[in-house]
Amino acid sequence: MAKLLEVNNLKTYFKTDEGIATAVDGVDFYVNEGETLGIVGESGCGKSVTSLSIMGLIPNPPGEITDGEIIFKGKNLLKLKEEEMRKIRGNEIAMIFQEPMTSLNPVFTVGDQIQEAVMLHQKVSKQEARKRAIEMLHLVNIPDPEKRVDEYPHQLSGGMRQRIMIAMGLSCNPSLLIADEPTTALDVTVQAQILELIARLQKELNMAVILITHDLGVVAEVCDRVVVMYASKVVETGDAKTIFKKPSHPYTIGLMNSIPKLGAEIERLTIIEGTVPNPTDFPKGCHFFPRCLHATERCKQEPEPELKEISKGHWVRCTELGNF
Numbered sequence: 001m002a003k004l005l006e007v008n009n010l011k012t013y014f015k016t017d018e019g020i021a022t023a024v025d026g027v028d029f030y031v032n033e034g035e036t037l038g039i040v041g042e043s044g045c046g047k048s049v050t051s052l053s054i055m056g057l058i059p060n061p062p063g064e065i066t067d068g069e070i071i072f073k074g075k076n077l078l079k080l081k082e083e084e085m086r087k088i089r090g091n092e093i094a095m096i097f098q099e100p101m102t103s104l105n106p107v108f109t110v111g112d113q114i115q116e117a118v119m120l121h122q123k124v125s126k127q128e129a130r131k132r133a134i135e136m137l138h139l140v141n142i143p144d145p146e147k148r149v150d151e152y153p154h155q156l157s158g159g160m161r162q163r164i165m166i167a168m169g170l171s172c173n174p175s176l177l178i179a180d181e182p183t184t185a186l187d188v189t190v191q192a193q194i195l196e197l198i199a200r201l202q203k204e205l206n207m208a209v210i211l212i213t214h215d216l217g218v219v220a221e222v223c224d225r226v227v228v229m230y231a232s233k234v235v236e237t238g239d240a241k242t243i244f245k246k247p248s249h250p251y252t253i254g255l256m257n258s259i260p261k262l263g264a265e266i267e268r269l270t271i272i273e274g275t276v277p278n279p280t281d282f283p284k285g286c287h288f289f290p291r292c293l294h295a296t297e298r299c300k301q302e303p304e305p306e307l308k309e310i311s312k313g314h315w316v317r318c319t320e321l322g323n324f
Helices: 048-054 080-089 109-120 126-139 158-170 189-207 215-224 240-245 248-255 298-301
Strands: 004-017 019-032 034-042 064-072 094-095 176-180 206-212 225-230 233-239 308-311 314-316
Touching: 004 048, 004 206, 019 034, 019 048, 019 064, 019 206, 019 233, 034 048, 034 215, 048 064, 048 094, 048 176, 048 206, 094 158, 109 126, 109 158, 158 189, 176 189, 189 206, 189 215, 189 240, 206 215, 215 240, 225 240, 225 248, 233 240, 233 248
Parallel strands: 034 206, 034 225, 094 176, 176 206
Antiparallel strands: 004 019, 004 064, 225 233, 233 314, 308 314
């Protein structure tokens, strides 16, 4: 399977009043053609900043990509001029943002907003773009699309707005779709429908998907491989079956233990004590050691270890690996 996207040693920093915020620090991963990669971790771990870096949407200032490569179809996106990047963004790489109500423009109809992307990238007439918009609403199962195309975002439910965002993202048949928390704020039934929709469209369009989420249940259901991020770094990565059956980093294990188990005796969920550290003041040594149940003096004193391959395709970053 050919690699569609490679992210190598990506570093994205932000200048703040408190100092330099290390949002993404040396992140590496890849996405194969047609597969679904899940990026998981708590809020503040760098997941969304990674996706915005790929899209070239980091505001500068205060943000800046200081190092690394983002290779898409053989091109380093970080070397492209903004005009060249605009031809790729929304066309070959599309993104669904977290909150559709704030991502959609309230003063334009949903049809106008889908048509804009089609006309910009496909160079078609307004009439053809409208026809394409209606086709996309059909594709994402919006009822009565000929009517809905002329409605405004506030006239639609949360689930329908999210479908509009998916329709907009897929309107130009992208090779890669980045879905940043696509089921946030949706009820469980609608969540399932949205995930099923993305999976169906992925197969129909032979599209790769990066799914950014903190919901491990979602990851287990739809992802082929998983990247676990903590405090700006990748701490574990591998295929989904391996990560769920043999989690090896204490943070990944903590995330797994916090999931309710079907059929298990009713008891309090295990939690990871503490919170993700401030990116302007990460602890020395391993970033996770203040919250880790297996931390030793080595974790505190020694530099954070590199990722180590413990089995084929399964990489872990841990000083005490194998000692717990």
